[in-house]
Amino acid sequence: MSLMLRTTTALALALALGAGGPAFADMDAAKAFLDAEIGEMSTLSREEQEAEMQWYVDAAQPFQGMEIKVVSETITTHEYESKVLAPAFSRITGIQVTHDLIGEGDVVEKLQTQMQSGENIYDAYVNDSDLIGTHWRYQQARSLTDWMKNAGADVTSPTLDLEDFIGVQFTTAPDGELYQLPDQQFANLYWFRYDWFNDEKNQADFKEKYGYDLGVPVNWTAYEDIAEFFTGRDLSHLGVDGEVFGNMDYGKKDPSLGWRYTDAWLSMAGVGSKGEPNGLPVDEWGIRVDENSRPVGSCVARGGATNGPAAVYAVTKAIEWLQKYSPPAAAGMTFSEAGPIPAQGNVAQQMFWYTAFTADTVKPDLPVMNEDGTPKWRMAPSPHGVYWEEGTKIGYQDVGSWTLMKSTPDDRAKAAWLYAQFVTSKTVDVKKSDVGLTFIRESTIQSDHFSERADKLGGLVEFYRSPARVAWSPTGTNVPDYPKLAQLWWQNIGDAMSGAKSAQEALDALCEAQEKVMARLERAGVQGDIGPKLNEEKDPQEWLSMDGSPKAKLENEDEEPKTVSYDELIKSWSN
Numbered sequence: 001m002s003l004m005l006r007t008t009t010a011l012a013l014a015l016a017l018g019a020g021g022p023a024f025a026d027m028d029a030a031k032a033f034l035d036a037e038i039g040e041m042s043t044l045s046r047e048e049q050e051a052e053m054q055w056y057v058d059a060a061q062p063f064q065g066m067e068i069k070v071v072s073e074t075i076t077t078h079e080y081e082s083k084v085l086a087p088a089f090s091r092i093t094g095i096q097v098t099h100d101l102i103g104e105g106d107v108v109e110k111l112q113t114q115m116q117s118g119e120n121i122y123d124a125y126v127n128d129s130d131l132i133g134t135h136w137r138y139q140q141a142r143s144l145t146d147w148m149k150n151a152g153a154d155v156t157s158p159t160l161d162l163e164d165f166i167g168v169q170f171t172t173a174p175d176g177e178l179y180q181l182p183d184q185q186f187a188n189l190y191w192f193r194y195d196w197f198n199d200e201k202n203q204a205d206f207k208e209k210y211g212y213d214l215g216v217p218v219n220w221t222a223y224e225d226i227a228e229f230f231t232g233r234d235l236s237h238l239g240v241d242g243e244v245f246g247n248m249d250y251g252k253k254d255p256s257l258g259w260r261y262t263d264a265w266l267s268m269a270g271v272g273s274k275g276e277p278n279g280l281p282v283d284e285w286g287i288r289v290d291e292n293s294r295p296v297g298s299c300v301a302r303g304g305a306t307n308g309p310a311a312v313y314a315v316t317k318a319i320e321w322l323q324k325y326s327p328p329a330a331a332g333m334t335f336s337e338a339g340p341i342p343a344q345g346n347v348a349q350q351m352f353w354y355t356a357f358t359a360d361t362v363k364p365d366l367p368v369m370n371e372d373g374t375p376k377w378r379m380a381p382s383p384h385g386v387y388w389e390e391g392t393k394i395g396y397q398d399v400g401s402w403t404l405m406k407s408t409p410d411d412r413a414k415a416a417w418l419y420a421q422f423v424t425s426k427t428v429d430v431k432k433s434d435v436g437l438t439f440i441r442e443s444t445i446q447s448d449h450f451s452e453r454a455d456k457l458g459g460l461v462e463f464y465r466s467p468a469r470v471a472w473s474p475t476g477t478n479v480p481d482y483p484k485l486a487q488l489w490w491q492n493i494g495d496a497m498s499g500a501k502s503a504q505e506a507l508d509a510l511c512e513a514q515e516k517v518m519a520r521l522e523r524a525g526v527q528g529d530i531g532p533k534l535n536e537e538k539d540p541q542e543w544l545s546m547d548g549s550p551k552a553k554l555e556n557e558d559e560e561p562k563t564v565s566y567d568e569l570i571k572s573w574s575n
Helices: 003-016 027-038 046-059 076-093 104-117 129-138 144-149 200-210 220-230 255-269 309-325 328-332 355-361 410-423 426-436 448-456 460-465 467-471 482-498 503-524 540-544 566-574
Strands: 067-073 096-102 124-128 181-192 295-297 349-354 378-380 397-403
Touching: 027 046, 027 076, 027 426, 046 076, 046 410, 046 426, 067 076, 067 104, 067 410, 076 096, 076 181, 076 355, 076 410, 076 426, 096 104, 104 124, 104 129, 104 255, 104 482, 124 129, 124 410, 129 397, 129 482, 181 355, 181 410, 200 220, 220 309, 220 349, 255 309, 255 349, 255 482, 309 328, 309 482, 309 503, 349 355, 355 426, 355 460, 378 460, 378 566, 410 426, 426 448, 448 460, 460 467, 482 503
Parallel strands: 067 096, 067 124
Antiparallel strands: 124 397, 181 349, 181 378, 181 397
16 A cells, blocks of 8 residues: 555545544544444454444543654554554544654654653654663663553553564563563565576576575575576566666665664574574674673673674675675665665565565565566575574564653553554554554464465565564563664674775674673663673683684585575475
């Protein structure tokens, strides 16, 4: 659905609900919303939908006329919430919601400002679950576990059904408390041109050159061969015009560059320890914690892995592939600028591609779509690097989640909590997921609607129904202060991307900068007995000679290439 269509829908809905009138809780408005927007696209029957809406009408009575502000990053899912669901909620409940859409970096900045100042900037935030370690340690976010039992019990929906959310394991801290409620969830997966890979000429030429079958790469060696094979290849026999590239990425020195590495590059390379959802004691950021979850180091000299051989290998390969096999403009692109490029039809594969772009990559007029509405591309698990071991995290899931800060007054927090539950409710979730394709509920994933739509989504539904999805996870609790540490990544990785520093030099600077932040937190004591407590430095070789992460440099980082048939992979998921 285009933005224009979503906006039109929102306007039509507003008219149907009588926009411009006084605010009041209204079941008639709820029924008009269900008629205009939901229909049968829900896992609930119409009777169940109305019962759920009646609860919101009743629960909102004390807050009628209140104006609240919430914020999220700008992605398709949140655009739908802001333009369609927020006005509907306002008409149904009488609570006037302004749902701001800003960049992800700006969301984190606003949240950080509220944490530092105590000023109630927003009444609720959709922020990544990557901040779970921050929220747990600083104790400035409300424990939703406590909230739902006590102060927020009267505004907690009886049909919320937390067990139906697939991401709550990522928003629960080591203390067993839930700090965030998932609102949207997407993974980084391998993206490739299924039609090009199945072309007989391409298959024969690849087999002749490399000695093995063209297919989904299992490891980075195979990915590199495929990138080399397609870059500059003449695909006119498939009707492809223009230059072809075997890789897509981005490299601009921008906050989004950091996400690329903290999200997935290092985990795919095999930087972290074994363990799911995140490696312990060393996570994919290379941060080590002790048995009490206290961060003890980032550099190899303190037992971390941020500047270890696996991390250097990851950054080196990323830069090499960006330079050799990607469109020349990619090096100067950000996350949002690079996202649409594969859909333009001249890219063979992308190491990791965020499934948040699915909605914009299945539009019917794109060169990567067939006339029957099926895609010419597919998504599959990303390949892993040579340092990766079975049982280690292999990929990232973004879990944008509702967070209530303690600095928000109780009445405003209650009103915001009602809105957070409304936009994640079973009544609306199938429709919201149909628009944004960022699944949060098992019931939605397993719904008849997505069984019917699966062949139009390039493997997204199959992935989320498969056992593979549990190996993809957000940043875990090893990171003690996400806002402070995340900004260090793009600045230092950017130095490697530009050639100002080698990969090793950039990562040395990065881990030292991370440890400086952790040392300040330790001295300040603001995180109590779960805050950082840095190890004494040792000879790095002592750590590298031990089992697990950090891992010693391998003599040969080019393992035997391996590919699998996509169709066989999909079959294995359904067995």
